[in-house]
Amino acid sequence: MSSELSTIIDFIRFGASRFGAAGLTFGHSYDNALDEATQLVLHALHLPHDLNPTFGQARLTSEEKLDVLQLFERRIEERIPACYLTGEAWFAGLSFLSDPRALVPRSPIAELIEAGYEPWLGGREVHRVLDLCTGSGCIGIATAVYQPNWQVDLVDLSEDALALANENIARFQMDERVQAIQSDLFAALDGQRYELIVSNPPYVTHDEVAALPEEYAYEPELGLRAGDDGLDLALRILRDAPNYLSDNGLLICEVGESERALVQLLPEVPFAWVEFKVGQMGIFVVERGDLVAHAATIKALADARG
Numbered sequence: 001m002s003s004e005l006s007t008i009i010d011f012i013r014f015g016a017s018r019f020g021a022a023g024l025t026f027g028h029s030y031d032n033a034l035d036e037a038t039q040l041v042l043h044a045l046h047l048p049h050d051l052n053p054t055f056g057q058a059r060l061t062s063e064e065k066l067d068v069l070q071l072f073e074r075r076i077e078e079r080i081p082a083c084y085l086t087g088e089a090w091f092a093g094l095s096f097l098s099d100p101r102a103l104v105p106r107s108p109i110a111e112l113i114e115a116g117y118e119p120w121l122g123g124r125e126v127h128r129v130l131d132l133c134t135g136s137g138c139i140g141i142a143t144a145v146y147q148p149n150w151q152v153d154l155v156d157l158s159e160d161a162l163a164l165a166n167e168n169i170a171r172f173q174m175d176e177r178v179q180a181i182q183s184d185l186f187a188a189l190d191g192q193r194y195e196l197i198v199s200n201p202p203y204v205t206h207d208e209v210a211a212l213p214e215e216y217a218y219e220p221e222l223g224l225r226a227g228d229d230g231l232d233l234a235l236r237i238l239r240d241a242p243n244y245l246s247d248n249g250l251l252i253c254e255v256g257e258s259e260r261a262l263v264q265l266l267p268e269v270p271f272a273w274v275e276f277k278v279g280q281m282g283i284f285v286v287e288r289g290d291l292v293a294h295a296a297t298i299k300a301l302a303d304a305r306g
């Protein structure tokens with residue numbers, strides 16, 4: 001069969017067809033079969049992701065064909081997300097190390113980072129940023145790369161995630177401006193103040209976790225699960241963020257599909273829901289002052305979660 005396939009383009013096309021036929025899920029960084037097949041072929045051939053398309057006609061050796069087909073096989077049979085097979089994920093135009101110690105980077109917050117968090121910052125001066133629930137470190141590190149004058153703290157509860165985040169800090173040579181801290185949300189951040197807190201916390205409901213495609217089982221459950229309505233972590237963040245934000249600081253937080261539940265719980269809080277190129281993605285922006293104004297209601301809801 002592989003003798004019928006010859007060029008890079010042949011293998012990308014073949015992989016995409018096999019992935020489609022196998023009914024794979026594309027929720028991890030790449031959103032379609034062709035992009036995943038391209039990523040796996042280029043990885044197996046040790047070629048750059050921005051390979052000039054003229055090389056698409058280049059032919060593979062027998063050994064290379066085997067390497068590519070083995071990767072395709074693992075993607076199909078074991079349902080391992082492509083980024084865990086290659087060890088690399090692209091986020092905000094940057095290449096991060098990615099493995100099962102943390103979620104595959106895929107947050108739409110990348111678009112905000114690339115836009116310098118404007119118009120949301122509204123020209124606020126920023127010195128210190130907190131990436132809460134950092135996982136691989138992608139949001140905080142990308143923020144630091146795009147904003148050379150900002151100091152960024154990365155927080156996660158998971159030692160594994162922090163180990164990966166530290167490897168990514170080293171990969172981008174950011175150790176002077178980015179530090180990784182182990183903490184249960186804000187618990188280890190006493191006395192710290194940030195002009196901007198960005199967070200992509202776990203927000204998947206128990207029911208949704210149970211129904212997730214096989215690919216998600218490779219990701220740490222601590223990064224996904226967040227109670228019956230997906231808001232266990234988000235409510236704690238809303239309750240405690242004012243203590244760690246500067247006076248006119250801003251909280252940006254992703255809650256995905258749990259947006260509806262949050263709006264139902266807190267209809268009076270003026271969350272601004274970000275419009276992305278592809279539409280709304282469950283990411284809100286809220287000012288510290290508005291959290292303080294509704295502190296009692298938020299606290300009652302968060303405390304009830306234990």
Ligand SMILES: C[S@@+](CC[C@H](N)C(=O)[O-])C[C@H]1O[C@@H](n2cnc3c(N)ncnc32)[C@H](O)[C@@H]1O
Pocket residue numbers: 102103104105106107132133134135136137138139155156157158161183184185199200201202203222223224233
């Ligand atoms: C949805 S993942 C997001 C990772 C990363 N920010 C990203 O966008 O790829 C959520 C992260 O929150 C971390 N986490 C879960 N509970 C936490 C807690 N109580 N305190 C700090 N981090 C927590 C998980 O370990 C996981 O890395």
